[in-house]
Amino acid sequence: MKLGWPVEIAGTGAYLPERVVTNDEMAQYVDTSHDWIVQRTGIHERRRAGPGESTVTMAKHASEAALADAGVTPDEIDLIVVATITPDYQLPATACLLQAELGCRWVPAYDMAAACSGYVWALIQAAQYVVNDLAQNVLVVGAEYLTTITDMQDRGTCILFGDAAGAAVIRRSQVADRRMLAGQWGADGYRSMLINIPGGGAKEPASHRTVDERLHFMHMKGREVYKFAVTQMHSILVDTCAEAGVSVDDLKLVVPHQSNLRIIESACKRAGVPMEKVVVNINRYGNSSAASCAVGLHEARQEGRIQEGDLVIMVAFGAGLTWGSLLMRV
Ligand code: UT7
Numbered sequence: 180m181k182l183g184w185p186v187e188i189a190g191t192g193a194y195l196p197e198r199v200v201t202n203d204e205m206a207q208y209v210d211t212s213h214d215w216i217v218q219r220t221g222i223h224e225r226r227r228a229g230p231g232e233s234t235v236t237m238a239k240h241a242s243e244a245a246l247a248d249a250g251v252t253p254d255e256i257d258l259i260v261v262a263t264i265t266p267d268y269q270l271p272a273t274a275c276l277l278q279a280e281l282g283c284r285w286v287p288a289y290d291m292a293a294a295c296s297g298y299v300w301a302l303i304q305a306a307q308y309v310v311n312d313l314a315q316n317v318l319v320v321g322a323e324y325l326t327t328i329t330d331m332q333d334r335g336t337c338i339l340f341g342d343a344a345g346a347a348v349i350r351r352s353q354v355a356d357r358r359m360l361a362g363q364w365g366a367d368g369y370r371s372m373l374i375n376i377p378g379g380g381a382k383e384p385a386s387h388r389t390v391d392e393r394l395h396f397m398h399m400k401g402r403e404v405y406k407f408a409v410t411q412m413h414s415i416l417v418d419t420c421a422e423a424g425v426s427v428d429d430l431k432l433v434v435p436h437q438s439n440l441r442i443i444e445s446a447c448k449r450a451g452v453p454m455e456k457v458v459v460n461i462n463r464y465g466n467s468s469a470a471s472c473a474v475g476l477h478e479a480r481q482e483g484r485i486q487e488g489d490l491v492i493m494v495a496f497g498a499g500l501t502w503g504s505l506l507m508r509v
Contacts, residue, residue, distance in 0.1 A: 180362055181422045186306040186349055187357040187395065187424060188509065189251065189316070191477035192244025193345040193443050194237045195464065202338070203248040209334035214425070215342060221440025225341030225465030227326045233267045235276045236324035237344035241473070242281055249348035251279035253281045256348075257314035258286075259288040259306050262297025264498070265324040277320065294374070295436045295497025296364070296371040297321060297469035299419035299471060300491075302349065302422050308431050309351055321469035330396035339438075341465035345473020356488060361423035362505040363415045370407070374399045402450040406501075408438060411502050412446035416494050426452055431489035434475040436496060437461035446494075486509055 190473040195443065201224045202213035202344050216222055228237060238261060239382040246253060259474055261274040268276075274288035293300045298321035322344035329340045337475060378394025379385045412435065420427050435443045440461055467474065472493045479485050491509055496502040 181273045182359045182433045184306055184310045184359070185352040185361040186309050186359050187352040187354070188507070189348045189350045189475070190247070190249025190389045191345070191347045191473070191480055192248060193343070193474045193477040194244070195474070196226045196232055198229050199224050200227050200341070200381065203484055205338050209337060210332045211338055215460055219441070220339060221459070221461050222338065222465045223462045226343060227460060228324050228342040232316070232327045234263055234265050234273055234322045234324045234344070235267050235280060235321065236275065237324070237342065238277050238320045238346065241322055241344035241346040242277065242282070242296035243348035245348050249316070251316050251348050253283045255316050256283045256309055256318045257285065257286050258305060258317045258394045259283065260301040260317065260322070261320045261322060262293065262301045262332070263322050264292055264294050264297070264468060265328055273322065276387045291501070293501045294499055295435060295466070295471060296499070296501040297497070298345070298471070299362070299493050299495045300364050300501070300505030302347070302505055303364055303503065305349060306359055309349060315475050316350050317434055318346060318348055318349055320344065321471070321473035322472045323468045325468055328395070328397050332392055333396070334403065335401050336397055336399050339466045341467050343464055343470040343474050344471050345468035345477050347357070347473065347476070356508055358452045358508050360425070360508055361419050361433045362503070362507045363419055364503045365501070367500045370500045373404050373500060379502035384445050405439065405442060407500060408442045408496050409445045411496050413449045415502055415504040416446060416450045419506050423488060423506050425506070429490055430492055431486070432456055432458060432479055432484055432491045434458045434472050434479060434491065434493045436494065437464065437471045437475065438466050438496070457490060458474040471495070
């Protein structure tokens with residue numbers, strides 16, 4: 180989609196729980212090793228939320244940082260969208276809890292369940308309210324407590340995931356050139372079951388059996404997702420640039436979903452993007468789903484890797500299967 184919307188990221192924030200879980204610690208739970216994990220995924224360690232923490236508390240920390248960065252107070256927020264697949268409760272929405280925690284007005288607040296693509300989708304969706312003058316300042320959050328849905332007995336998944344939150348405040352651009360230039364969002368529901376949580380929903384309500392059979396944890400066909408991811412990440416990167424009429428060479432920074440270093444390297448290499456232009460933090464945080472691009476964008480801004488006028492693209496894919504991209508001139 181060619182967008183050309185005059186919407187800017189006014190501020191960003193992130194929160195990472197303090198507790199670090201190393202690969203050696205993972206090897207105490209399942210039959211794996213530091214070398215295998217590093218070689219196959221690029222992950223050295225991940226974070227795990229601790230006592231007193233939840234998706235909402237992590238989202239709150241990241242949001243407060245984003246609000247401060249944007250110079251916006253909670254009562255100036257007109258809409259809150261939280262991308263998450265690990266809400267504190269089935270009901271109410273995490274965004275509603277966050278609204279009260281932050282002390283915002285009674286503004287609309289809802290969750291977006293698009294898994295790892297959720298933050299990119301939420302930004303695209305939220306920007307439409309800004310473009311249409313239905314909201315001035317929108318808080319967009321990606322927050323995940325993935326270790327609560329990770330089966331620590333399944334070596335094919337447990338080594339991958341970590342907990343984190345990232346947030347951004349978006350608003351109408353204060354500088355003419357700052358724009359959301361192009362984006363993509365899509366889903367292949369025909370491959371929904373490649374990543375799923377079979378139990379605990381309306382189809383298989385929580386019961387002793389669903390718990391005994393570990394159906395309340397995330398199940399994934401890793402290799403099939405891997406193949407999809409490499410192809411899809413490359414094509415949305417290239418196609419989004421084409422839709423905006425910019426060359427891939429002109430990109431200053433790629434902020435990819437941190438799912439697997441091999442997926443990121445393969446997609447970027449095929450697209451002709453050198454790794455110096457790619458945000459990588461999977462070594463430190465693992466895969467934090469909807470928080471992944473949000474944290475990546477925030478850290479890149481903090482590290483001074485993004486300057487006025489740069490072209491920055493986020494690319495993500497995840498359960499659904501879903502995918503999303505957003506190309507911005509910042
Ligand atoms: O953001 C959500 C989207 N999800 C993803 O992006 C995940 C995409 N998939 C992947 O990143 C990779 O498929 C994995 C990292 C999950 C697995 O790597 P792989 O190279 O695709 O391994 P595999 O599943 O094909 O398994 C190869 C072997 C198997 O053993 P056998 O059957 O060949 O004897 C697995 O049992 O590696 C074994 N294995 C492990 N060995 C040590 C799987 N997980 C582990 C492990 N440690 N943690």
